[in-house]
Amino acid sequence: MKAGLFERLVGVVGSDHATMRAGDLANYQYDGSADRATPRAVVMPASTAEVAAVVRACVECDCPFVARGAGTGLSGGAVPEGGAVVISMARMCNILEIDPDNRLAVVEPGVVNAHITNAVKHLGLQFVPDPSSQAVCTIGGNIAENSGGLHCLAYGVTSHHVLGCEIVTPQGDIAWLGGKTADAPGYDLLGVFIGSEGTLGIATKVVVKLTPVRQATRTLLAVYDDLAAASLTVSEIVAAGIIPAALEMMDRLSVQAIEEFVHAGFPTDAAAVLIIEVEGLPESALEAAVAVRDLCARCGAREVREARDTAERERIWLGRKSAFGAMGRLSKSYYVADGVIPRTKLPEVLAAVERIGAEYDLRIANVFHAGDGNLHPLIAFDDRKEGDYDKTVAAAADILRHCVKAGGSISGEHGIGIEKRDCMTLQYGDADLRLMANLKAAFNPAALCNPAKIFPTKRTCGESGRLQAAVPQAADARLVSEPAF
Numbered sequence: 074m075k076a077g078l079f080e081r082l083v084g085v086v087g088s089d090h091a092t093m094r095a096g097d098l099a100n101y102q103y104d105g106s107a108d109r110a111t112p113r114a115v116v117m118p119a120s121t122a123e124v125a126a127v128v129r130a131c132v133e134c135d136c137p138f139v140a141r142g143a144g145t146g147l148s149g150g151a152v153p154e155g156g157a158v159v160i161s162m163a164r165m166c167n168i169l170e171i172d173p174d175n176r177l178a179v180v181e182p183g184v185v186n187a188h189i190t191n192a193v194k195h196l197g198l199q200f201v202p203d204p205s206s207q208a209v210c211t212i213g214g215n216i217a218e219n220s221g222g223l224h225c226l227a228y229g230v231t232s233h234h235v236l237g238c239e240i241v242t243p244q245g246d247i248a249w250l251g252g253k254t255a256d257a258p259g260y261d262l263l264g265v266f267i268g269s270e271g272t273l274g275i276a277t278k279v280v281v282k283l284t285p286v287r288q289a290t291r292t293l294l295a296v297y298d299d300l301a302a303a304s305l306t307v308s309e310i311v312a313a314g315i316i317p318a319a320l321e322m323m324d325r326l327s328v329q330a331i332e333e334f335v336h337a338g339f340p341t342d343a344a345a346v347l348i349i350e351v352e353g354l355p356e357s358a359l360e361a362a363v364a365v366r367d368l369c370a371r372c373g374a375r376e377v378r379e380a381r382d383t384a385e386r387e388r389i390w391l392g393r394k395s396a397f398g399a400m401g402r403l404s405k406s407y408y409v410a411d412g413v414i415p416r417t418k419l420p421e422v423l424a425a426v427e428r429i430g431a432e433y434d435l436r437i438a439n440v441f442h443a444g445d446g447n448l449h450p451l452i453a454f455d456d457r458k459e460g461d462y463d464k465t466v467a468a469a470a471d472i473l474r475h476c477v478k479a480g481g482s483i484s485g486e487h488g489i490g491i492e493k494r495d496c497m498t499l500q501y502g503d504a505d506l507r508l509m510a511n512l513k514a515a516f517n518p519a520a521l522c523n524p525a526k527i528f529p530t531k532r533t534c535g536e537s538g539r540l541q542a543a544v545p546q547a548a549d550a551r552l553v554s555e556p557a558f
């Protein structure tokens with residue numbers, strides 16, 4: 074225990090922006106996952122210099138620290154295991170520069186995703202990656218998780234829309250990865266940083282690409298009586314050479330929950346619905362919409378509707394974006410699984426998800442980025458029922474096993490964090506993990522920057538994450554040592 078760290082933090086950010094009060098700390102114990110841990114302190118720096126000073130103070134006192142955006146992460150990335158200091162980006166929320174000629178903006182990490190598009194739409198521009206949480210999640214969190222979104226099928230995920238990042242390294246130095254132009258010589262450190270879940274440093278400025286809004290958008294809703302027919306449509310559309318801007322699927326249980334919640338106009342008796350959005354010049358968007366309609370019908374859709382106006386389009390998207398929240402109407406607690414499969418394997422893996430639900434006696438709703446093959450089975454459970462959570466975690470692990478077996482991956486966009494670190498061994502061998510650990514050590518040799526995330530503990534995939542939090546056994550020795558204060 075090193076005396077005086079909190080006083081040093083207060084010296085950097087001021088007493089109004091640092092806290093050790095139990096009531097305050099409780100708000101920073103969690104993100105959108107099931108994991109919990111109490112931080113030693115929370116600090117809210119307002120500038121890169123303050124972030125660097127906070128990191129240096131933590132390093133000198135041998136205290137772990139973790140950056141936090143909006144806390145919507147779904148894998149425990151911002152959870153301060155081991156009594157880490159939470160470095161909140163909430164005050165670094167300014168859009169610093171908008172450069173329409175070069176189609177870029179420079180923003181602070183605490184800027185909310187949707188605020189970027191809101192600030193540039195009068196210029197006919199947008200920031201494309203649009204996670205369903207975009208009304209609250211931050212660009213710092215998006216970078217850390219390499220977040221995807223509803224319109225990432227045609228345009229790519231966060232890493233495709235970030236040109237550069239200023240970071241504070243885990244030692245407290247300030248460095249730039251990439252910049253305002255397309256390619257930086259030397260190693261692609263920006264590529265390494267994006268998706269590193271806050272373990273390689275803290276982003277303090279971000280250069281994002283801005284993309285012109287397309288002239289025409291057509292949004293179709295295809296309704297199916299059979300889940301497999303909907304899945305088949307997804308691969309048929311892409312096989313036909315059409316890359317929609319968005320291609321989303323929801324099954325019966327999620328449609329029913331959404332309808333109860335926001336009345337988006339989805340048919341509650343359908344086995345599945347697809348939202349398919351095509352964009353481009355008016356003629357090409359029309360052509361693509363006609364082709365999609367035709368494919369949906371040939372694959373067995375019972376109905377294909379097109380949004381007649383912006384209000385109807387927005388209602389459809391409100392339905393999709395409310396899907397996770399709507400689950401709260403079905404169950405007090407639910408667990409969001411996240412895996413990827415080749416889209417041609419959708420029928421097979423969705424059937425496996427259904428079997429797993431029956432086997433574990435759990436209700437599972439599916440709402441997901443079907444075009445990317447990015448599954449989100451939402452597993453309903455009862456937190457108050459002994460053993461229900463552990464059963465849920467085991468079911469989620471079985472689903473991930475199927476994803477890997479089908480040639481996919483254990484995470485599509487939510488990251489590994491705490492929740493899935495023990496599932497890394499499903500996908501990676503020792504040599505792969507060693508390479509990643511060496512890379513982490515090159516950036517973060519003292520392992521104080523968001524320690525113990527991503528890398529497997531000694532436990533096996535499918536055991537309860539809560540158990541791990543209670544008995545920290547992470548490969549990272551840092552977790553086991555007494556936090557410094």
Ligand SMILES: Cc1cc2nc3c(=O)[nH]c(=O)nc-3n(C[C@H](O)[C@H](O)[C@H](O)COP(=O)(O)OP(=O)(O)OC[C@H]3O[C@@H](n4cnc5c(N)ncnc54)[C@H](O)[C@@H]3O)c2cc1C
Pocket residue numbers: 104105139140141142143144145146147149150151162182203204205206209210211212213214215216217218219220221222223270271272274275276277397398486487523
């Ligand atoms: C309802 C709902 C819907 C969602 N939909 C999607 C979706 O469609 N697509 C998707 O990809 N995700 C989705 N998510 C997950 C989540 O919103 C994203 O992962 C998001 O990017 C997290 O941003 P955040 O600001 O909340 O980050 P946090 O949860 O605060 O942090 C996430 C990680 O980022 C790190 N971090 C935060 N700021 C920085 C920084 N400045 N520098 C370095 N590391 C940092 C943290 O340490 C942590 O490891 C959804 C979540 C919810 C609750």
